Amino acid sequence: MYIKILAGTMILTGCLGLGLWYRRQYRERIRYLQGLDQVLEGMSREIAYGRNSLPECSLALAHRLKEPWQSLLLRVEEAWKAGMNYDFSEVFSETVRGELKNSPLRGNDIEVFLEFLPVEGCFDEEMQRGRIERSRDGLGRILNGLRKEEEPKSRMSVTLGLMSGLLLILILS
Amino acid sequence: MEETLRWIFPAEMQKVFETVCLQQSKISEIRLRAMRPILIRRSGEEWFVEENGRLTKSPDPAAKISVKQLQTILDRACQNSPYAYEEELKNGFLTIRGGHRIGVTGQVVAEGEKKIRTQKYITGLNIRVAHEVSTAADDVLSQIYRKGQVLSVLILSPPGCGKTTFLRALIRRVSDGNPYGGGKNVGVVDERSEIAGAYQGEFAYDLGMRTDVLDACPKQAGISLLLRSMSPEVIAVDEIGEQGDYELLRKLSTCGCKLFATAHGDSLQDILRKFMLTKQELGAVFDRVVLLEKRDGKCQVKAVEALEDEACI
Numbered sequence: 001m002y003i004k005i006l007a008g009t010m011i012l013t014g015c016l017g018l019g020l021w022y023r024r025q026y027r028e029r030i031r032y033l034q035g036l037d038q039v040l041e042g043m044s045r046e047i048a049y050g051r052n053s054l055p056e057c058s059l060a061l062a063h064r065l066k067e068p069w070q071s072l073l074l075r076v077e078e079a080w081k082a083g084m085n086y087d088f089s090e091v092f093s094e095t096v097r098g099e100l101k102n103s104p105l106r107g108n109d110i111e112v113f114l115e116f117l118p119v120e121g122c123f124d125e126e127m128q129r130g131r132i133e134r135s136r137d138g139l140g141r142i143l144n145g146l147r148k149e150e151e152p153k154s155r156m157s158v159t160l161g162l163m164s165g166l167l168l169i170l171i172l173s
Numbered sequence: 174m175e176e177t178l179r180w181i182f183p184a185e186m187q188k189v190f191e192t193v194c195l196q197q198s199k200i201s202e203i204r205l206r207a208m209r210p211i212l213i214r215r216s217g218e219e220w221f222v223e224e225n226g227r228l229t230k231s232p233d234p235a236a237k238i239s240v241k242q243l244q245t246i247l248d249r250a251c252q253n254s255p256y257a258y259e260e261e262l263k264n265g266f267l268t269i270r271g272g273h274r275i276g277v278t279g280q281v282v283a284e285g286e287k288k289i290r291t292q293k294y295i296t297g298l299n300i301r302v303a304h305e306v307s308t309a310a311d312d313v314l315s316q317i318y319r320k321g322q323v324l325s326v327l328i329l330s331p332p333g334c335g336k337t338t339f340l341r342a343l344i345r346r347v348s349d350g351n352p353y354g355g356g357k358n359v360g361v362v363d364e365r366s367e368i369a370g371a372y373q374g375e376f377a378y379d380l381g382m383r384t385d386v387l388d389a390c391p392k393q394a395g396i397s398l399l400l401r402s403m404s405p406e407v408i409a410v411d412e413i414g415e416q417g418d419y420e421l422l423r424k425l426s427t428c429g430c431k432l433f434a435t436a437h438g439d440s441l442q443d444i445l446r447k448f449m450l451t452k453q454e455l456g457a458v459f460d461r462v463v464l465l466e467k468r469d470g471k472c473q474v475k476a477v478e479a480l481e482d483e484a485c486i
Contacts, residue, residue: 053254087183088253118253123291125256 004173011172012165019161023154028104030150033143035069036105036113037136043116044132047125054117055080055088072099089117112138177271177377178302181250189236191226201333203300207243210235217469243295250275263289271377272303272370301333303370305378309335309342309472316477317343317461318353323407325432325458329444330465335472336435337367337411339465341378343433344368344409348381357431359384360405362395368411393421400428409433419448419458426458440464441478456480 039061046057055077062073076095080088093114100110116135118128179187179194193200193213202214210232211222220228221235229235250269251258261267266276276299279292317324326343328336350356363369363386370377371388380386385403387395392410399405408425410418413434422432438444441462445455455462459480466475 047256051257051259053252053257055252055254056257087249123255123259123262123293125259128254128256 008169008173011168012162015161015165015168016158017161018164019158022157022161025104026146026150026153026157029106029109030143030146032100032103032105033109033139033146035065036109037139037143038065039069039073040113040116040132040136040139044129044136047129047132051125054092058092068103072096075099092117109139109142112142178273178300181246181269181300183242183245183249186242186246188226189222189224192228193222193226197302198304200302201304202302203298205238205243205246205298205300207240207296208237211238217467217471240294240296243298246298247275247277247295259291262291265292266365268366268370270370270372272367274301274303274365274367275299276301303367303377304335304338305341306335306338307342307345307379309339310346311342313463313474313477314346314351314353316479317463319460321354323347323354323357323431324460325426326434327444327455327459327462328433328435328465329438329441329462330435330472330475331439331467332437334465334467336465338472339463339474340409340411340433340435341368341380344384344407345379345381347407347433348383356381356383357406358404359407359409359433360396360399360403361386361409362390362392362399363388363411364390364392364395365411368409392418396421396425400425400430405430407431407433411435412437414447419450422458432458434459452480 042061042065043054043057046052046060050056052060058073058080059077062070062077065073072095076092079095080091096114097110113135115138116128116132118131176194176197178197179190182190182194189211193203196215200213200215201217204212204214206212212235213220213222213228215228220230221232223229223234224236248255250267255262258267262277265278266274268274276297277292277295278297279295281292282290284290317326328339328343330336344359344361347354347357348359359381361368361380361384363371366372366389368378369380369386369388371386376386385399385405387399390398392413396408396410399408408430409432410422411434413419413422413436422434426432436444436447438447441452441455441464444450444462445452448455462478462480464475464478465472467473
């Protein structure tokens with residue numbers, strides 16, 4: 001009897017944990033998207049204030065932002081200085097894709113973020129800042145959608161976890 | 174000498190520019206023109222570059238460069254941020270990491286009748302490779318000091334004869350001190366980032382232990398700032414040429430500071446004509462004029478003229 005209770009508790013805890021993990025991932029994705037937006041906002045400001053080049057913006061932000069963005073931008077700087085490939089757009093994209101591969105972000109989130117990088121450089125400050133704003137708009141749209149669904153989805157994931165645990169216990173008993 | 178140019182060439186062009194990068198110390202100029210052979214100037218002689226990187230005297234086997242490749246090189250030189258070099262591109266050149274200067278020609282986007290907004294469809298790049306010759310000024314040091322005091326010097330030569338290299342060496346020797354005088358506080362207004370080769374706060378060239386550099390700063394604002402804040406004994410600027418520049422330096426010469434400056438010109442008469450000055454008027458600002466020339470492919474001192482007394486050479 002005790003073993004059955006113990007097993008049931010474990011199943012219930014496991015399923016509830018799964019639901020909570022899903023909710024956490026969902027919230028973390030929102031947090032990461034906000035972080036990406038902060039990086040873009042910072043870049044735009046750096047360009048507007050000091051007309052800094054993209055590598056300079058990246059380095060300046062690396063010393064101002066909190067983790068995980070600080071490490072990410074420092075990695076970009078490392079790769080940019082060490083590599084033979086000195087195309088900053090390529091170095092930045094590759095490093096960001098690699099570093100954020102295991103983050104709660106989806107592939108599309110990262111691609112929307114990277115849209116600000118020019119294939120060929122922008123000759124005008126306004127043009128470059130325009131590209132950054134477009135990326136921010138894209139991230140903003142994703143963020144708005146996620147925020148709108150945050151409450152119901154979070155509740156649903158926890159409830160579903162709990163319900164599936166109960167169902168599993170019923171089936172097994 | 175460290176290779177400081179390789180990074181501007183994209184991966185697919187590394188082979189073509191292999192020899193050029195390896196022989197950077199001997200190369201003074203790389204000329205890239207759309208659909209024309211790649212030309213370099215090495216030890217004073219003109220060479221073409223083949224696809225496999227070999228240098229040749231004949232233009233026939235030489236590699237040609239496309240408009241797209243030119244654009245890519247410029248883009249890399251600007252670190253994918255041409256907007257950050259907008260002002261430089263308006264003036265037709267930009268200085269990259271290492272102090273190398275890239276002249277740019279293409280289709281000009283004009284703003285009104287006199288102003289250039291930017292350039293597009295780049296068709297020509299002239300990469301002037303910067304060199305550090307720390308002993309370049311040693312031969313004339315004895316002539317630019319009087320009773321242990323350094324004098325104001327104007328360095329004069331046609332383009333490509335090593336004015337900036339000479340100025341750099343002179344600043345370093347005066348700043349560190351030498352057998353003719355103790356070390357002086359030198360303030361450098363590096364308008365084009367060529368003298369110190371500054372990149373993100375790091376200098377590519379050693380300008381001496383008592384040198385303060387204002388990087389990418391217009392002359393007038395820079396000189397005022399240095400005077401107010403760093404109490405320099407010598408102020409150095411590169412390439413004076415505008416009418417206002419002379420007036421600015423004349424005012425500065427009354428502040429008790431010595432001046433080092435460079436200007437384009439073949440002779441002292443050239444510069445007098447350019448600024449519409451008499452020798453006495455120029456002598457009110459500068460004590461010595463160092464004339465440089467290129468002989469047998471080497472940059473050297475042609476003469477040192479004293480503006481206030483007899484010629485030194």
